[in-house]
Amino acid sequence: xxxxxxxxxxxxxxxxxxxxxxxxxxxxxxxxxxxxxxxxxxxxxxxxxxxxxxxxxxxxxxxxxxxxxxxxxxxxxxxxxxxxxxxxxxxxxxxxxxxxxxxxxxxxxxxxxxxxxxxxxxxxxxxxxxxxxxxxxxxxxxxxxxxxxxxxxxxxxxxxxxxxxxxxxxxxxxxxxxxxxxxxxxxxxxxxxxxxxxxxxxxxxxxxxxxxxxxxxxxxxxxxxxxxxxxxxxxxxxxxxxxxxxxx
Amino acid sequence: xxxxxxxxxxxxxxxxxxxxxxxxxxxxxxxxxxxxxxxxxxxxxxxxxxxxxxxxxxxxxxxxxxxxxxxxxxxxxxxxxxxxxxxxxxxxxxxxxxxxxxxxxxxxxxxxxxxxxxxxxxxxxxxxxxxxxxxxxxxxxxxxxxxxxxxxxxxxxxxxxxxxxxxxxxxxxxxxxxxxxxxxxxxxxxxxxxxxxxxxxxxxxxxxxxxxxxxxxxxxxxxxxxxxxxxxxxxxxxxxxxxxxxxx
DNA sequence: AAAGGTCTTTCTTTCGAAAATCCATCCTGC
DNA sequence: GCAGGATGGATTTTCGAAAGAAAGACCTTT
Numbered sequence: 415x416x417x418x419x420x421x422x423x424x425x426x427x428x429x430x431x432x433x434x435x436x437x438x439x440x441x442x443x444x445x446x447x448x449x450x451x452x453x454x455x456x457x458x459x460x461x462x463x464x465x466x467x468x469x470x471x472x473x474x475x476x477x478x479x480x481x482x483x484x485x486x487x488x489x490x491x492x493x494x495x496x497x498x499x500x501x502x503x504x505x506x507x508x509x510x511x512x513x514x515x516x517x518x519x520x521x522x523x524x525x526x527x528x529x530x531x532x533x534x535x536x537x538x539x540x541x542x543x544x545x546x547x548x549x550x551x552x553x554x555x556x557x558x559x560x561x562x563x564x565x566x567x568x569x570x571x572x573x574x575x576x577x578x579x580x581x582x583x584x585x586x587x588x589x590x591x592x593x594x595x596x597x598x599x600x601x602x603x604x605x606x607x608x609x610x611x612x613x614x615x616x617x618x619x620x621x622x623x624x625x626x627x628x629x630x631x632x633x634x635x636x637x638x639x640x641x642x643x644x645x646x647x648x649x650x651x652x653x654x655x656x657x658x659x660x661x662x
Numbered sequence: 663x664x665x666x667x668x669x670x671x672x673x674x675x676x677x678x679x680x681x682x683x684x685x686x687x688x689x690x691x692x693x694x695x696x697x698x699x700x701x702x703x704x705x706x707x708x709x710x711x712x713x714x715x716x717x718x719x720x721x722x723x724x725x726x727x728x729x730x731x732x733x734x735x736x737x738x739x740x741x742x743x744x745x746x747x748x749x750x751x752x753x754x755x756x757x758x759x760x761x762x763x764x765x766x767x768x769x770x771x772x773x774x775x776x777x778x779x780x781x782x783x784x785x786x787x788x789x790x791x792x793x794x795x796x797x798x799x800x801x802x803x804x805x806x807x808x809x810x811x812x813x814x815x816x817x818x819x820x821x822x823x824x825x826x827x828x829x830x831x832x833x834x835x836x837x838x839x840x841x842x843x844x845x846x847x848x849x850x851x852x853x854x855x856x857x858x859x860x861x862x863x864x865x866x867x868x869x870x871x872x873x874x875x876x877x878x879x880x881x882x883x884x885x886x887x888x889x890x891x892x893x894x895x896x897x898x899x900x901x902x903x904x905x906x907x908x909x910x
Numbered sequence: 911a912a913a914g915g916t917c918t919t920t921c922t923t924t925c926g927a928a929a930a931t932c933c934a935t936c937c938t939g940c
Numbered sequence: 941g942c943a944g945g946a947t948g949g950a951t952t953t954t955c956g957a958a959a960g961a962a963a964g965a966c967c968t969t970t
Contacts, residue, residue, distance in 0.1 A: 442748035492740030500690035520838045590768045
């Protein structure tokens with residue numbers, strides 16, 4: 415009891431300070447905390463696909479009350495990461511080959527268009543961001559592959575990968591396309607294979623090379639080629655995952 | 663004692679009846695009621711764009727408590743129909759020419775792909791549904807135009823229009839594309855002009871003719887042509903609305 | 911022993927109030 | 941006169957409990 419009140423007072427005070435730029439800003443509401451943490455835990459597989467998300471369990475895990483949890487679950491439901499059955503609560507959305515391919519092809523549709531527009535609007539800052547993201551991704555990939563990769567290394571690699579793909583389409587000037595790309599990224603991310611993250615199969619595919627080709631086509635203002643390469647990149651990833659997860 | 667048992671038994675029995683098909687099924691939860699009604703009221707302009715959605719107001723209007731209202735608002739937030747500011751509540755998403763065009767072009771992207779796939783997968787039932795929807799739309803359009811159109815006529819016309827466009831893409835076999843099409847339909851519907859619904863400008867454009875051409879291209883298995891016509895149809899509508907609403 | 915119905919348990923959903931926050935207004939001190 | 945801070949009312953957000961529904965346990969009856 416006391417601990418809770420103390421905690422909350424601390425947060426209040428912190429929230430009153432107007433968010434120093436550059437620093438990790440304090441979350442504004444508990445609903446936002448619940449949303450962020452739940453999304454992360456679903457995408458990263460802490461909760462298995464199909465698993466019922468019992469409110470009492472979540473309440474204990476996150477130390478929150480029902481209201482913010484239900485709000486977060488409703489948002490995730492709209493994003494297709496959880497399914498809801500009336501009067502029977504929420505579950506993690508199930509996975510299947512069909513769902514994975516639907517998410518993958520929809521992602522290709524969205525990001526292809528976003529990439530075309532991003533190239534058309536491309537400027538110096540856009541190019542610089544892509545080059546920087548590619549470089550950071552390569553460094554982190556090497557770091558993750560070489561020595562025994564820590565969990566943080568794997569997490570960093572995913573963040574760099576996300577940033578690289580986001581940088582490519584960042585100049586498309588469509589808030590909807592960017593939002594959908596983010597959402598579909600989260601959905602496809604659920605099919606990521608733990609065994610492959612730094613494993614042997616990765617060597618078969620020259621992922622870094624694929625990234626480089628996409629980047630060069632984008633910077634060279636060759637939209638058709640860039641889109642073809644990007645689609646192939648995503649389809650290869652999906653095929654790899656389908657083969658391992660659904661044993662086609 | 664007895665009363666309690668009776669009450670519970672009565673409700674059990676009612677709930678146990680498995681929702682007679684065709685009849686208006688009882689809404690399962692109050693959250694679902696709140697979602698449906700709020701969405702309708704936002705799309706149809708009962709709440710003006712930008713207007714704050716005060717919870718107390720909504721509570722009185724719908725006779726619901728905070729919890730189901732907040733859940734509905736969160737879902738609508740994910741659909742971009744309402745915007746949320748932390749600790750300052752929800753507002754109806756504002757409208758602008760930029761937003762309208764983003765919604766329109768995104769809708770064209772989604773529905774074009776869905777239409778291509780729908781044509782590729784098309785079967786007899788799909789064709790029949792399109793023809794039936796087109797016919798029903800024409801009848802209702804005539805009914806709405808001829809005599810003094812009642813509010814119900816206008817509402818019916820919108821429903822027929824929605825069903826026609828939905829029938830075209832219904833066979834695409836992608837739950838995501840269908841869901842996004844529905845969502846983007848709601849967003850673009852907000853820019854509908856009351857003055858034009860049965861008004862004079864409608865005569866300038868041969869909307870029924872555009873619909874017929876799209877249908878014929880689809881039934882004739884000419885995906886490229888169908889997609890071109892559909893995109894032109896949506897762009898013309900958007901141009902009309904931009905001219906009237908944002909006085910370009 | 912099986913079928914059918916009733917009770918118990920578990921869980922979701924809803925409610926109303928309490929806590930926390932924002933915003934506008936007013937007051938104080940310079 | 942005005943900047944700056946306190947104050948009050950309106951509003952959102954959160955909480956914990958009560959109500960409602962589903963699933964399984966249990967008991968009766970045949």
